[in-house]
Amino acid sequence: MTTPQEKTTTTAADRKKKLYDVSFYHDWCKACGICMAFCPREIILADRAGKPEITDPDRCVGCRFCELHCPDFAITVSERTPRRRRNDV
Numbered sequence: 001m002t003t004p005q006e007k008t009t010t011t012a013a014d015r016k017k018k019l020y021d022v023s024f025y026h027d028w029c030k031a032c033g034i035c036m037a038f039c040p041r042e043i044i045l046a047d048r049a050g051k052p053e054i055t056d057p058d059r060c061v062g063c064r065f066c067e068l069h070c071p072d073f074a075i076t077v078s079e080r081t082p083r084r085r086r087n088d089v
């Protein structure tokens with residue numbers, strides 16, 4: 001059971017959470033699936049051509065496993081600025 005104080009702490013932590021954007025250069029991608037296999041959040045899925053797409057970028061933790069393991073340098077991970085969620089207006 002959470003106390004009101006714990007709730008406040010969680011909300012503040014959420015606000016400070018860093019957000020990341022992950023972009024794929026599909027012309028260089030050979031649809032090997034390595035990035036999908038390595039993502040600890042399991043947010044990289046294959047599109048109809050077998051190439052990667054991100055389902056929920058706000059869940060990315062910025063570990064860069066995908067970027068580091070892509071054999072074709074087709075992935076770029078960057079911290080999102082300003083720190084806002086994609087659906088904010």
Ligand code: SF4
Pocket residue numbers: 024028029030031032033034035036051052069070071072073074075
């Ligand atoms: S690891 Fe690189 S080449 Fe392989 S599917 Fe992912 S983006 Fe494409």
Ligand code: SF4
Pocket residue numbers: 020022038039040041042043044059060061062063064065066067077
């Ligand atoms: S940086 Fe990490 S969490 Fe984000 S998409 Fe790549 S592997 Fe997944």
